[in-house]
Amino acid sequence: MKRAWWQEAVGYEIYPRTFYDSNGDGVGDLPGIINKLDYLRDLGVNLLWICPFFTSPMDDFGYDVADYMRVDPSFGTNDDFKVLLREAHARGIKIIIDFVLNHTSDEHRWFIEARKNRYSKERQYYIWKDPKYDEYGTMIPPNNWGSFFSESAWSYDEMAKQYYMHIFSKKMPDLNWENKTLRNQIYDVARYWLDLGVDGFRLDAIAHLAKDLTFKDSSQKANIEGYTLDMSKFSSIPRLFEYLNEFKDEVLIKYPRIMTIGEVGGLASTDEALKYSNYKTGALNMVFNFDTCWENGAYGSEDKLDYQIVTNVKNLKHLFKKWYDACNGKAWLPLYWGNHDHPRVVSQYGSVRYRNESAKMLATTLLFMYGTPFIYNGEEIGMSNVDYTRITDFKDVSALNYARKASNRLSEEQIIRFLRRTSRVNARTPMQWDGSDNAGFTTGTPNQKVNGNFKTINVAAQEADSDSILNFYKTALKIRKDPSILNSVLEGLFELVEPDHADVFAYVHKGAKPLLVISNFRSYEVPFKLSYRVKTVLLHNYPSMEKRGLMLQLRPFESYLLELDPGTSL
Numbered sequence: 365m366k367r368a369w370w371q372e373a374v375g376y377e378i379y380p381r382t383f384y385d386s387n388g389d390g391v392g393d394l395p396g397i398i399n400k401l402d403y404l405r406d407l408g409v410n411l412l413w414i415c416p417f418f419t420s421p422m423d424d425f426g427y428d429v430a431d432y433m434r435v436d437p438s439f440g441t442n443d444d445f446k447v448l449l450r451e452a453h454a455r456g457i458k459i460i461i462d463f464v465l466n467h468t469s470d471e472h473r474w475f476i477e478a479r480k481n482r483y484s485k486e487r488q489y490y491i492w493k494d495p496k497y498d499e500y501g502t503m504i505p506p507n508n509w510g511s512f513f514s515e516s517a518w519s520y521d522e523m524a525k526q527y528y529m530h531i532f533s534k535k536m537p538d539l540n541w542e543n544k545t546l547r548n549q550i551y552d553v554a555r556y557w558l559d560l561g562v563d564g565f566r567l568d569a570i571a572h573l574a575k576d577l578t579f580k581d582s583s584q585k586a587n588i589e590g591y592t593l594d595m596s597k598f599s600s601i602p603r604l605f606e607y608l609n610e611f612k613d614e615v616l617i618k619y620p621r622i623m624t625i626g627e628v629g630g631l632a633s634t635d636e637a638l639k640y641s642n643y644k645t646g647a648l649n650m651v652f653n654f655d656t657c658w659e660n661g662a663y664g665s666e667d668k669l670d671y672q673i674v675t676n677v678k679n680l681k682h683l684f685k686k687w688y689d690a691c692n693g694k695a696w697l698p699l700y701w702g703n704h705d706h707p708r709v710v711s712q713y714g715s716v717r718y719r720n721e722s723a724k725m726l727a728t729t730l731l732f733m734y735g736t737p738f739i740y741n742g743e744e745i746g747m748s749n750v751d752y753t754r755i756t757d758f759k760d761v762s763a764l765n766y767a768r769k770a771s772n773r774l775s776e777e778q779i780i781r782f783l784r785r786t787s788r789v790n791a792r793t794p795m796q797w798d799g800s801d802n803a804g805f806t807t808g809t810p811n812q813k814v815n816g817n818f819k820t821i822n823v824a825a826q827e828a829d830s831d832s833i834l835n836f837y838k839t840a841l842k843i844r845k846d847p848s849i850l851n852s853v854l855e856g857l858f859e860l861v862e863p864d865h866a867d868v869f870a871y872v873h874k875g876a877k878p879l880l881v882i883s884n885f886r887s888y889e890v891p892f893k894l895s896y897r898v899k900t901v902l903l904h905n906y907p908s909m910e911k912r913g914l915m916l917q918l919r920p921f922e923s924y925l926l927e928l929d930p931g932t933s934l
Contacts, residue, residue, distance in 0.1 A: 370564070370623035370649065371696060372850060373458065374841055375738035376409035379704045380417050380439055381425055382794045383741055385806035392794075392805070394440035398448050403823070405455045407744060407834075408841030412452065413566050413625075415704055416462045417445070421471050423535040424761055425792075427462075427568060428469035432553040449561045458563035460623065465550060466569040467536040475537055479523045489546040490537050491529040493579065495520065508581045510591035514765040517591070531572060531598055533761050541573045541607050554615045563622055567648070570626035570640075574604035599629065600636045608640070608647035616647070624648045625698060634690035641695045650696045650736070655683045657706050660713060662785045666774060673785065675713050677885045681860055681869045688734055688858050697735030701726060701743070707790040708742070711749035715887050718920050719746045719821070723833045724905035725923035729869055729883045731840050732925055734858050742795055744837040745826050749790040751816045755780060759812055763787045798824035836905065843902055843925070852877045861895075868892050868918065878928040884918035892916045897929035
């Protein structure tokens with residue numbers, strides 16, 4: 365079967381602000397990524413997803429775009445990006461960039477003009493509504509919709525004398541995709557970067573472009589401040605697919621070698637995902653959902669202690685299988701444990717105590733499932749959640765908004781504990797390159813505080829250790845890329861083994877070269893029956909196998925990739 369390049373790729377997400385700083389100003393940059401291209405090639409990845417680097421006031425660290433056509437000076441220049449493209453392509457590495465379509469910064473020239481002039485074309489690029497008034501004559505927002513950032517989805521603009529909509533930060537006004545002129549402006553931006561040579565887009569918050577145009581109040585229970593986050597008002601609304609099909613027809617289809625991934629969030633069903641990305645009529649190549657990112661109960665765990673956070677292994681593997689069953693033969697899947705908005709997976713599903721074992725187990729489990737895997741920067745060395753002790757260390761609008769709202773019901777200790785468990789800052793600490801000051805990320809003062817474990821958890825130390833997590837990833841990626849292995853992974857029927865087992869995530873790929881993955885997700889020994897004849901141990905995170913008859917004695921976070929005897933009954 366002939367596959368597209370992106371179906372055989374291994375992706376790697378880079379959060380540029382904290383990846384590598386080339387000039388000592390404390391902010392990672394494009395020249396820093398160029399500096400590390402050999403590292404990425406040697407790791408074995410051949411697709412980079414780079415988070416936004418456009419001109420921005422950095423209220424949401426680049427997702428608030430002020431100019432889509434220019435690189436922000438903190439990241440470098442447009443010429444730097446051209447060099448990055450050229451050097452990456454020379455190493456066989458493709459690049460996709462984050463394209464923010466739902467909103468701009470309030471410092472974008474469109475919004476500046478929209479505020480000033482009610483009759484300008486730019487006014488129609490955003491969503492404006494007149495205020496309402498309560499029984500006391502007090503001005504209130506147009507409806508009770510809430511935002512993702514713990515506040516109303518509406519802010520009043522004194523200059524415009526109206527409310528504007530924003531489902532993220534108040535400095536990130538939502539675009540009005542009903543306006544054709546606005547859509548054409550967005551398409552021009554896309555063509556600019558594609559003509560420059562980018563290999564595709566990760567489309568941020570793509571599920572939210574269409575809104576419920578009645579703008580009626582949500583019937584969901586409102587919070588004490590009178591608003592509620594009701595995703596049905598602005599997520600996967602049918603009109604959205606008309607926008608995406610137009611985008612495909614006017615732009616994407618004219619660049620047949622590119623790939624597109626849409627971020628559809630945690631509430632999209634498999635049926636909805638297929639509307640985005642099915643082979644026949646989908647506008648996109650695949651979609652990110654977050655179903656498999658929070659299966660340890662950390663989300664909403666404010667009242668729990670750390671030892672009470674336990675991975676629901678049974679549900680986790682059933683979620684992966686649900687998406688495989690829905691998409692196999694109909695759409696393509698990306699594979700990932702998390703991204704720049706999620707906690708570190710070693711802290712989420714693994715163990716800091718068993719960092720080496722659990723990070724390798726998580727690599728094995730993910731890398732040999734059906735789809736295109738994405739590694740988040742630092743995952744390959746087992747980077748973990750922050751060890752911060754002050755709320756002010758969490759330099760993030762979402763985290764600080766949460767802390768402010770929660771301060772009237774939770775202690776500072778509870779807030780910090782929860783943020784250390786769930787905040788997206790966990791993924792945004794500087795990449796730990798070596799044991800020198802600031803983890804070798806910068807010669808200056810880093811924009812985000814470095815995790816305190818950098819002296820022992822870093823790239824340089826792991827490159828020198830043949831048994832390191834980093835070298836395990838390199839080995840695993842070489843195995844995955846072996847044509848016979850890749851064919852089994854992508855074409856052999858995927859089935860769970862002992863699907864109701866509470867502790868072990870095991871699966872087989874049926875086919876000419878049958879494969880079996882067995883992963884213990886617990887920090888204690890778990891017996892597991894080996895019901896197949898093993899031909900070869902391809903990958904293992906312990907130096908030896910412990911077996912008693914037909915039972916494997918799986919040690920903490922022990923994991924196997926096994927090639928099975930072709931004659932074994934599957």
